Amino acid sequence: MNSSEFRRRGKEMVDFVADYLEGIEGRQVYPDVEPGYLRPLIPTTAPEEPDTFEDILNDVEKIIMPGAASPACTELETVMMDWLGKMLKLPEAFLAGQVGEGGGVIQGSASEATLVALLAARTKVVRRLQAASPGLTQGAIMEKLVAYSSDQAHSSVERAGLIGGVKIKAIPSDGKFAMRASALQEALERDKAEGLIPFFVVATLGTTSCCSFDNLLEVGPICTKEDVWLHIDAAYAGSSFICPEFRHLLNGVEFADSFNFNPHKWLLVNFDCSAMWVKKRTDLIGAFKLDPLYLKHGHQDSGLITDYRHWQLPLGRRFRSLKMWFVFRMYGVKGLQAYIRKHVRLAHEFEHLVHQDPRFEICAEVTLGLVCFRLKGSNKLNEDLLERINSAKKIHLVPCHLRDKFVLRLAICARTVESAHVRQAWKHIQQLATDVLRAEKD
Numbered sequence: 001m002n003s004s005e006f007r008r009r010g011k012e013m014v015d016f017v018a019d020y021l022e023g024i025e026g027r028q029v030y031p032d033v034e035p036g037y038l039r040p041l042i043p044t045t046a047p048e049e050p051d052t053f054e055d056i057l058n059d060v061e062k063i064i065m066p067g068a069a070s071p072a073c074t075e076l077e078t079v080m081m082d083w084l085g086k087m088l089k090l091p092e093a094f095l096a097g098q099v100g101e102g103g104g105v106i107q108g109s110a111s112e113a114t115l116v117a118l119l120a121a122r123t124k125v126v127r128r129l130q131a132a133s134p135g136l137t138q139g140a141i142m143e144k145l146v147a148y149s150s151d152q153a154h155s156s157v158e159r160a161g162l163i164g165g166v167k168i169k170a171i172p173s174d175g176k177f178a179m180r181a182s183a184l185q186e187a188l189e190r191d192k193a194e195g196l197i198p199f200f201v202v203a204t205l206g207t208t209s210c211c212s213f214d215n216l217l218e219v220g221p222i223c224t225k226e227d228v229w230l231h232i233d234a235a236y237a238g239s240s241f242i243c244p245e246f247r248h249l250l251n252g253v254e255f256a257d258s259f260n261f262n263p264h265k266w267l268l269v270n271f272d273c274s275a276m277w278v279k280k281r282t283d284l285i286g287a288f289k290l291d292p293l294y295l296k297h298g299h300q301d302s303g304l305i306t307d308y309r310h311w312q313l314p315l316g317r318r319f320r321s322l323k324m325w326f327v328f329r330m331y332g333v334k335g336l337q338a339y340i341r342k343h344v345r346l347a348h349e350f351e352h353l354v355h356q357d358p359r360f361e362i363c364a365e366v367t368l369g370l371v372c373f374r375l376k377g378s379n380k381l382n383e384d385l386l387e388r389i390n391s392a393k394k395i396h397l398v399p400c401h402l403r404d405k406f407v408l409r410l411a412i413c414a415r416t417v418e419s420a421h422v423r424q425a426w427k428h429i430q431q432l433a434t435d436v437l438r439a440e441k442d
Helices: 003-022 053-067 072-087 110-132 138-142 155-164 181-193 216-226 237-242 244-250 281-288 321-356 379-392 419-441
Strands: 103-107 145-150 167-171 197-204 229-233 258-261 274-278 360-362 370-375 400-402 405-411
Touching (some): 003 053, 053 072, 072 103, 072 274, 072 321, 110 138, 110 145, 110 155, 110 197, 110 229, 110 258, 110 281, 145 181, 167 181, 181 197, 197 216, 237 244, 237 258, 274 281, 321 360, 321 370, 321 419, 370 379, 370 419, 379 405
Parallel strands (some): 145 197, 197 229, 229 258
Antiparallel strands (some): 103 274, 258 274, 360 370, 370 405, 400 405
């Protein structure tokens, strides 16, 4: 959609809202539709090719409005999460389907999804241990619980531990910045010998610092054997798994209890939209379900509905699945795949440019849209280069530390980015690098 069409469609949407408000007194205050009405009205999978804007808007009036905002808000989310799960080729156990035990829910962020998974895992292990030993108090169990993640995991994992009141331990990553089985198993055995209770592992696919991937095929079986909840955080990288050539990066997801990534990062869905799936929805509901009288309704015990307030921290929720529906239909699966592939191609183009300049080095494998690079030399030299880059305000880079190295990171993330922008950015970096190196000599 170009700027001209965006203006035209935006005005049409304003008219749509205004017409709704003008005619609101002619609408019922409560819908006639029954729970389950929506799923038969829309396809079971996302379209491969784009739909027209007119068709989508017509479907809003025909399919969504009869159940707005409930049950359409809930039911469209369930179906959209199944659409997205199928795009990723997730195991059936994670899909809601008609009778599945799992399913997806839209959280606000990956940080929120990790916390929700940790709290569900905590509740599950506490109840299991208390069932086996009724004399055990929750406090006695809590002080022994320990969770694990790679030393490359996002800081939100540590924060989840702080909020959840449990210990979080960092597992040393290997030479490719990945968590491996041997290091995890060693930590588990050591902690069990000290009387601690391992209960939760976060595996990261596409770490923030360098887009490294924990080894799911090694870590997953250990978690299964040890009866430890495995949560996968693929906040950034998860969008790429809709492309067959990147789907192998998700191999091992079948061992996980929960999986999360952010369509608002790299799948053209506006913030906030963090997609989370669980194999057993009862694990979430068991941790968060509360039913005061003012929230009770006639269908809650019917088995016909999904009550997402029991799957999350907030009570209130927005109609976030509607924007997923629009994006998936406006682009089609092929359009979204092309978008991902273009960004990866541009990242490799930048990597190639870096390799051509002997003053620079690539610091981590370029798998998706992130390139980690630096000037050969001291950390101070690279800190000075970053300062000049960001002070110039033509491009903006965010650094990281990889072991003892200060590293610059270039992320391909803008919807409209082209090869010309990548080359312009590199030329700018090269010129500033020349200035830094000259200043160092002086």
